[in-house]
Amino acid sequence: MTDASINTQVQDGEAQFGDFVALLKPRVMSLVVFTAAVGLIAAPVPVHPFVAFCAILFIALGGGASGALNMWYDADIDAVMKRTSKRPIPTGRVTPGDALALGLGLSGASVLMLGLAANWLAAGLLAFTIFFYAVIYTMWLKRWTPQNIVIGGAAGAFPPMIGWAVATGGISVESVLMFALTFMWTPPHFWALALFMNSDYEKAGVPMLTVTHGRTSTRRHVFVYTLLLAPVALGIGFTSIGGPLYLAVATVLNLLFIKGAWDILRRDEATAEADKYRVEKRFFALSLLYLFLHFGAILAEAVLRPWGLGGW
Structure with a gap:
C-alpha cells in the first residue's frame, strides 16, 4: 500500500481517537507499564505516589511512542501480514506522516517529562529504549537478520530497569536480572509464535528464524533458549527482590516451560x-x-516485605 493510497483513504473519513491509541500498541504498552511498575515498587527506595504515577505514565507514553514509530516504518510489512493488516496505517485510517509525528512528539515529551519528574538516568534509559526499538530493531534487525528477536528483545527488557532507576537513581544486580529475565524470555516466546505464523513472515519477507533456517532449527532454538532462561529466572529468587514465594512460582513455571519446549522439540511438521x-x-x-x-x-x-512476610 502506497502513501498516496493511504492518504486518499484517510481523506474519505477522518481518523478517530481510537486509531491513534491503536498506534501506541496498547497491549504491548500494558506489559511495559506492568514490568516498569514492578521494578519501581520492588526497589529498596520508597517513591512518592505522585512521582511514581507520573513516572509510570511517562514510561507508558515512551513505550507508546516506540509502537507508533514501529508502525510508521513497518506499514509495508504490516499491510502484507494477516496478523497486522488491520492496523491503522495499512487500513488507511491514519496517515504515515501523522504516525511519525505522534511517535516523535511522544518520544521527546516522555523522555523530557520523566527526567523532570524522576531523574535523568531513568530518562536516558527510556530514550535509549525508544531508539533501540525504533531504529536498531525496527529499521535494521527486523529486516536483515534472523537474530532480530534475540538482539531486539533488549527493547522490551528495559522497562523494569527504568522503574528501578526512577526509585534508586541507579542500576543494580536486581534490575539487570529483571532485564535479563525479559531478554531471555523473548526469543522462545516469539519463535513459538513464528512456528504457527510462518507463512505471514514468509509473505512479508521478514527473515524470522523459521523462514531462514526452517521450523526444525527453530524448535531446537526454542528448547536451548528455554534452558538458558531457567537459571536467570531462578537466580532472581536469591536476590533482595526474591524470596520463598517467588522461588516456588519460578520453579513451577520453569519446569512447565521446559516441558513445553521439550514437547515442541520432539514434534515433526x-x-x-x-x-x-x-x-x-x-x-x-x-x-x-x-x-x-x-x-x-x-x-x-x-x-509482603514490610509485614515481614516477603523476602528471605
Whole structure:
C-alpha cells in the first residue's frame, strides 16, 4: 500500500481517537507499564505516589511512542501480514506522516517529562529504549537478520530497569536480572509464535528464524533458549527482590516451560500441521503467563516485605 493510497483513504473519513491509541500498541504498552511498575515498587527506595504515577505514565507514553514509530516504518510489512493488516496505517485510517509525528512528539515529551519528574538516568534509559526499538530493531534487525528477536528483545527488557532507576537513581544486580529475565524470555516466546505464523513472515519477507533456517532449527532454538532462561529466572529468587514465594512460582513455571519446549522439540511438521500447531500455540499462551507471573511474584514479595512476610 502506497502513501498516496493511504492518504486518499484517510481523506474519505477522518481518523478517530481510537486509531491513534491503536498506534501506541496498547497491549504491548500494558506489559511495559506492568514490568516498569514492578521494578519501581520492588526497589529498596520508597517513591512518592505522585512521582511514581507520573513516572509510570511517562514510561507508558515512551513505550507508546516506540509502537507508533514501529508502525510508521513497518506499514509495508504490516499491510502484507494477516496478523497486522488491520492496523491503522495499512487500513488507511491514519496517515504515515501523522504516525511519525505522534511517535516523535511522544518520544521527546516522555523522555523530557520523566527526567523532570524522576531523574535523568531513568530518562536516558527510556530514550535509549525508544531508539533501540525504533531504529536498531525496527529499521535494521527486523529486516536483515534472523537474530532480530534475540538482539531486539533488549527493547522490551528495559522497562523494569527504568522503574528501578526512577526509585534508586541507579542500576543494580536486581534490575539487570529483571532485564535479563525479559531478554531471555523473548526469543522462545516469539519463535513459538513464528512456528504457527510462518507463512505471514514468509509473505512479508521478514527473515524470522523459521523462514531462514526452517521450523526444525527453530524448535531446537526454542528448547536451548528455554534452558538458558531457567537459571536467570531462578537466580532472581536469591536476590533482595526474591524470596520463598517467588522461588516456588519460578520453579513451577520453569519446569512447565521446559516441558513445553521439550514437547515442541520432539514434534515433526506433519504432526504439527495435522493438529494445527496445537502444542506450539499452547506453549505461546504459557509464555504470556510465564512473564506475567514471574513479575507478579516479584511484586508480591515487595508488597509482603514490610509485614515481614516477603523476602528471605
